[in-house]
Amino acid sequence: MSSPDFSAYGHLHARAREIALLNSTAALLYWDQQTFMPTKALDFRAEQLSYFNGKAHAMFTAPEVGDWISACEDAGLADGPDVEMGTNVRGWRRHYARATRLPTELVERNERAKIHANAAWEKARDASDFSAFAPHLKTVFGLTRQMADLWGYEASPYDALLEGFEPGARAAELAALFDVLRPAVGGLLGPAVERSARVPADLLAGHYPAAAQQAFNAEVAAAIGFDFEAGGIATTTHPFCSGVAPGDCRLTTRYDEENFLVSLYGVMHEAGHGMYEQGLPPGAYGTPAGTAVSLGIHESQSRLWENQVGRGREFWEHWLPRAAHYFPHLTRRTPEELFAAVNRVRPSFIRVEADQVTYDLHIILRFGLERRILDGELAIRDVPAAWNEEFEKSLGLKVSDDAHGCLQDIHWSEGLIGYFPTYTLGNLNAAQLFRRALADRPALPGELAAGRYGGLLGWLREKVHQQGERFLPGKLIEQATGEPTRVEYYLEGLREKFTQ
């Protein structure tokens, strides 16, 4: 081993910081497009985004970057004593290997295909006409399969896709988890629905002014630990969280004045993502050591705050009086009533509106279909029938039209195949992390009932946020909880909440 090559590392670090400036700018351009940009600015904005994304890609895939990484590896930095350096060198290698496998021509063809597929999907969904989307979906899956083959895999092309969202995850392992989860959730569903049916439907009926929702949500978000000096909340149709820069994490939400839970849990969910971004080491911004490691880990943070905390027993003990301050008609409700109302279970068609029990059934269905299509076992034209058949088997509902079935999600039209399972991974890891935090911190239930969240957040900061990409997701969960991702803890929580 030669002496550490700090000059190659320095070059990489400087390059990463410059790319981060561009990526951060692209993130802000996208946020602005979703929030304040006027319609006539669209063409120029598209040009701008494609310019910055292209520049960032070219800067990272340049041959000298590969040489610098090799020099760092030759000098032993990937596994040396400096944790941050090691994290960065290993991360850069992983990202570089993946980014340089695809010819530019294929990337561009794929970008164009996605633009057309996305436009076609919007129209097809509005008209509930799968046939108008089918040729585009075929193209997208075809190109995705081509890319998977170029990225490479051992057991399944799906693995190559997963690697982009959940590095280290394997389709077979996920399938094994889901094979336990699905029947178990199915078994819970009947009793949970029956119990929910006893909760009066109009328990929370009333008017919830958007301004009051904003104020209440901001209070909750600040209390759980979202730093408003390093972020904010704007309004969009499709809520999201974007860490646009160090010290700048933007959440968005939408308001339903008949139902304040949409924005409240939306904000708790996005704030969970946001606190992960805010908890990354700020000095390492733009390098693997300062980057969230995967979608599944990201989702474990949002689901933990939304479901484990926000839909937990203790939550409304503390928050009902504050909610009643903003929405006076809630004064006559009890914390138990709120707990019941926010945990109502009922099979429904749309994934993003699903309750905690049925949610994963939506995911497992998509995971199964994606694998079958990718493996050539399911033809695109047969997707609606397969979807509807699986849906009825799994959720007991007959899908009436494709807009409420296989056309409901934007993901496939954007080439995001292999993305869905990270939602369920997030659920499993959220439960497992929460359980471990409870074990490490016996005072936690009391703290939550008192509205004190610093202990929990501190635990997550240390175990997850500050780690950046130091460990791949599977290893990170093992380090934090003492064992790999399991289904049991999540199921225990569901059983406890929905059947006892």
Add this chain to the structure above:
Amino acid sequence: MSSPDFSAYGHLHARAREIALLNSTAALLYWDQQTFMPTKALDFRAEQLSYFNGKAHAMFTAPEVGDWISACEDAGLADGPDVEMGTNVRGWRRHYARATRLPTELVERNERAKIHANAAWEKARDASDFSAFAPHLKTVFGLTRQMADLWGYEASPYDALLEGFEPGARAAELAALFDVLRPAVGGLLGPAVERSARVPADLLAGHYPAAAQQAFNAEVAAAIGFDFEAGGIATTTHPFCSGVAPGDCRLTTRYDEENFLVSLYGVMHEAGHGMYEQGLPPGAYGTPAGTAVSLGIHESQSRLWENQVGRGREFWEHWLPRAAHYFPHLTRRTPEELFAAVNRVRPSFIRVEADQVTYDLHIILRFGLERRILDGELAIRDVPAAWNEEFEKSLGLKVSDDAHGCLQDIHWSEGLIGYFPTYTLGNLNAAQLFRRALADRPALPGELAAGRYGGLLGWLREKVHQQGERFLPGKLIEQATGEPTRVEYYLEGLREKFTQ
């Protein structure tokens, strides 16, 4: 003359478009900084802005750009039959000559200094503590003087600064105009104040909810011709207008719930700027042919809509019923009362709240101080005392604290030295343009009284907006009105409105 060098022109055009992508991004980053950016994002934002401004500067000052411009000039394109090409080649030459005088390092240093000066200014103003801002102000004036010396000038370093805001203008010429204006306005002040004192102080007293102001302002802005599909209005402490991209012009304003005139005239003013931006040839975005020629011309547009139209006799004849729709207590007022109330004259401390008569006295004071600081005749530490002395001489008021004195404006903290006189130039040109439009279009008073603004906007589009940088500002005014900028028309208007 050789045959036109279209290849050099094509290179220049492509380069200009690429620089426009960066400049547009910097403009959005700045707008976002003023509106939604959280405080902890400041350092990274400063780095980002300095990066893009530095890149844009480097791309435009590259030696090949000079070669391309020379090739275009050698081929006769600067004065050839193609107006757009000629405008661009002459504009690029002018900008290139100026931009290549500064080393990139100085440009970047200046950008960073401004970001920090701006943050310090905000705090210093809030605390009315000049000493906290003084070191930043010293740095900014120091860097500005350095740049003036590098840009070069014949008579005064102030001329080098003016060239960046009002190409072709000279400090001595402005001083000559101001020497006529100042005593003439001073002479009007007494009678105007006396007349205003007869207008009941509580004529418009009442509560004006911000949401109703927003709705009314949007109606007025749309009526005068601001295109909301190509722009919008956000809230900031210090209102501004930024043409961030083609089809994307952002106005900002602030709301005083005791006084709706602050936001109304703020929006009319900024919409005047915005309509100039929206009226530039969109295909020429990022090139001189598609760029506003100067701040003084820009200000002539905002002042024309704010003061000539918005504070004109006809305005409230049309708009009072709509205002009373949003603010019902105005139902008992007459258009004449509104006209009197919006033209109240009273010396006050804050420039942006000043009436039309005293406004230019604020400007002339700043113009004088800037020249003295730049010439080394006035030390930064003596600025508050000098300000207060001049202020009392000119407006007859004793400045109680620096927040109401030399700390009130954002400009110096942003390195905008030499900018203030363009406001008064704008006033003069607004009056001269409006007078000419009235002469060209006898139906105009009737149109304005009926709330029809298309005729006036069309005249301005043709005479000013569509010209881009074709003519330098002095020449543009001559082309549009038949004579160079004069003080007389503006004074006539003031006399007519305030003393008759």
